[in-house]
Amino acid sequence: MLRRWPRHRHDHPARLSRLFALVAAVAIGGCGGDQPAPPPSPDQPAPLTKQEFLFEADRICFAVESQIEAAADDLAGSRGPDPAQVRRVVKRIVVPKLHSEVDAIRLLEPPRADRAEVERILEATERGSEALRRDPLAVLDGVPAGLRRAERLARAYGSSECGLR
Numbered sequence: 295m296l297r298r299w300p301r302h303r304h305d306h307p308a309r310l311s312r313l314f315a316l317v318a319a320v321a322i323g324g325c326g327g328d329q330p331a332p333p334p335s336p337d338q339p340a341p342l343t344k345q346e347f348l349f350e351a352d353r354i355c356f357a358v359e360s361q362i363e364a365a366a367d368d369l370a371g372s373r374g375p376d377p378a379q380v381r382r383v384v385k386r387i388v389v390p391k392l393h394s395e396v397d398a399i400r401l402l403e404p405p406r407a408d409r410a411e412v413e414r415i416l417e418a419t420e421r422g423s424e425a426l427r428r429d430p431l432a433v434l435d436g437v438p439a440g441l442r443r444a445e446r447l448a449r450a451y452g453s454s455e456c457g458l459r
Contacts, residue, residue, distance in 0.1 A: 341403040344452070347412075351399050352455035358395040359455070362388055377431055384430035392423040411451055418444035 342350065365387040369375040396416050404412045422440030425432065432438060437445075445457035 341405050344405050344408060347402055347404045347408070348452050348454075350402050352453055354395055354398045355453065355456035358391050362391055375434075377434075380433060381430040384426050384433055388433075389423050389427045389430075392419060392426075396420060396423075408451070411447070415444050415447045415451060415456075418447060 341347075365383050369379050369383060396419055399412075399416060418440050420440070422438040422442070422444060425438035425440055448456040
């Protein structure tokens, strides 16, 4: 079994813990969207098994979360993150990365029986991402409700990477 080691160490983790929790939640979060998936065509491959779908979705979430965490690391300062920097990182990195995560996961073909459940996860992520877009500094107060819900749904579905850790 592979074990992931912590990627980063900080001298002041208490100040950054709330920000990192949000960033991690947002990385879940990358699972959302407003448009239904197109109907399958004869050229499309068969839907993935649940295990295959989870493997691919977790791979996408891990990649996006790593990018978001790296951006959050740049916010670390001796007095804590500057609100202008937080706003910029959330609007320019976190929200777009979450949208790309959702889009990438939507390109996957989940098992037919799981489509509604996967869509609920993606929609919750989109709601959380939209809340961050509207109020980027809300991240300093905690994870938006949509992203918390997406994390719970993703975990219940079996994801090991999409969501908070």
